[in-house]
Amino acid sequence: MTIRGIEKYAGYATLAAFVGLLVVPVLIAQFTGSETRRFDGVRLADTEYREVRFRNNEQDLDLGSMFFVPEGEGPFPAAVIIHGSGTSQRDSYWYLTLTQYLQNSGIAVLLPDKRGSEQSEGNWHTASFQDLATDTHAGIAFLRAQVEVAISDIGIIGMSQGGHIAPIVADQSSDVAFLVNVVGGSIPMHDLLLYEENNNLRQLGVLPGISNVLAYGTSLLVRTIGDGAFWHAVGNFDPMPYWERLTIRCLVLYGRNDTNVPTGESSARLRSLGRANIDVRIYEGSGHALEDPEGWPGEGDSVIFRKDALNDIADFIHSSSTFP
Numbered sequence: 596m597t598i599r600g601i602e603k604y605a606g607y608a609t610l611a612a613f614v615g616l617l618v619v620p621v622l623i624a625q626f627t628g629s630e631t632r633r634f635d636g637v638r639l640a641d642t643e644y645r646e647v648r649f650r651n652n653e654q655d656l657d658l659g660s661m662f663f664v665p666e667g668e669g670p671f672p673a674a675v676i677i678h679g680s681g682t683s684q685r686d687s688y689w690y691l692t693l694t695q696y697l698q699n700s701g702i703a704v705l706l707p708d709k710r711g712s713e714q715s716e717g718n719w720h721t722a723s724f725q726d727l728a729t730d731t732h733a734g735i736a737f738l739r740a741q742v743e744v745a746i747s748d749i750g751i752i753g754m755s756q757g758g759h760i761a762p763i764v765a766d767q768s769s770d771v772a773f774l775v776n777v778v779g780g781s782i783p784m785h786d787l788l789l790y791e792e793n794n795n796l797r798q799l800g801v802l803p804g805i806s807n808v809l810a811y812g813t814s815l816l817v818r819t820i821g822d823g824a825f826w827h828a829v830g831n832f833d834p835m836p837y838w839e840r841l842t843i844r845c846l847v848l849y850g851r852n853d854t855n856v857p858t859g860e861s862s863a864r865l866r867s868l869g870r871a872n873i874d875v876r877i878y879e880g881s882g883h884a885l886e887d888p889e890g891w892p893g894e895g896d897s898v899i900f901r902k903d904a905l906n907d908i909a910d911f912i913h914s915s916s917t918f919p
Contacts, residue, residue: 636688659714669745679755
C-alpha cells in the first residue's frame with residue numbers, strides 16, 4: 596500500500612471512529628433511556644382569578660393578566676410574576692402551582708401575559724430585557740393603584756429567565772419591596788445558552804467532551820438561525836451589575852440538578868457579593884422546575900413545584916412585608 600493509500604485509510608478510520616463515538620452512544624441512550632417522569636400541578640380550571648388589563652405607557656402596549664386575590668379583606672402583600680423564556684401560556688402547571696399556593700397563603704399575585712402572548716400586545720422576540728422590565732413596571736403601577744383590593748407591599752418574582760429581568764426592575768423602582776428569583780441564572784446569557792446546549796447534547800447521549808465542543812456550534816445556530824433577533828437583543832446581558840446595587844431583601848432558589856442554569860456558578864456569583872440581603876438556597880434532588888426529587892413522595896405523585904420551596908417563598912414574602 597502506498598503512503599497516500601495509508602494516509603487515506605487512516606483518514607477514513609479516524610472519521611469512522613469519530614462518527615462511532617458520536618452516533619453509537621446516542622443510539623444506546625435512545626434505546627435504553629429511562630422513561631420520562633410525569634408531574635402533576637394546578638390546572639387553570641381549578642383556579643380563581645380576576646381578568647384584568649393594564650397599560651405599559653412607556654412602550655404603548657396593552658397587557659392582559661390574571662389577578663389572583665386571596666380571601667379576606669387584606670391588606671395583602673402582592674407580587675408581580677416575570678415570565679421566563681419563550682411565549683407564555685396561561686395553563687402552565689408550573690406558574691399556576693406557585694400562584695395558587697401564594698393566593699391560599701394570603702398573598703395577591705399578578706400573573707401577566709408576556710408581551711406577544713395570550714391577551715398581551717407586543718413582541719418579546721425583539722425586546723431587550725430592559726424593554727421587558729417596563730412591562731413589570733406597568734404591573735407594579737396597576738397594583739399600586741388598586742382600590743378594590745387592599746395591597747400592603749409589592750414585590751416581584753422572576754421565573755427562570757425572568758430572574759434576569761427581576762434585578763433590573765428592582766434597581767429601577769423604589770416601589771419594589773422584595774425580590775424572589777426562581778432558578779434565574781446570574782451569568783451572561785451567551786454562557787447560559789452554552790451550558791444548556793451542552794446538557795441538551797448530553798441528554799441525547801453525546802459523550803462528555805464531545806458535547807462540550809458541539810455545544811459551541813449548536814449555540815451559534817440557536818443565536819443566529821433559531822431566534823436571531825432575540826439573541827441580538829439580550830445575548831450579552833449580564834445581570835450582576837444590577838444585583839450589586841440592590842438593597843431590598845432577595846430570595847434566590849436553585850435546583851442542584853438544574854440542566855438549564857448552572858446552579859454552582861450562579862449561586863457562587865451571588866454569594867460572592869457578600870450581601871446579607873440576598874439569601875441563596877439550593878434544593879437537593881431538583882432540577883430547573885424545582886420539582887419533587889425522584890422518589891419523593893413517589894413516582895406517579897410527583898409535583899412540578901416542590902412544597903418546601905413554595906413554603907419558603909410564601910414565608911419570605913410575609914416576612915418582607917411591613918404589614919403585620
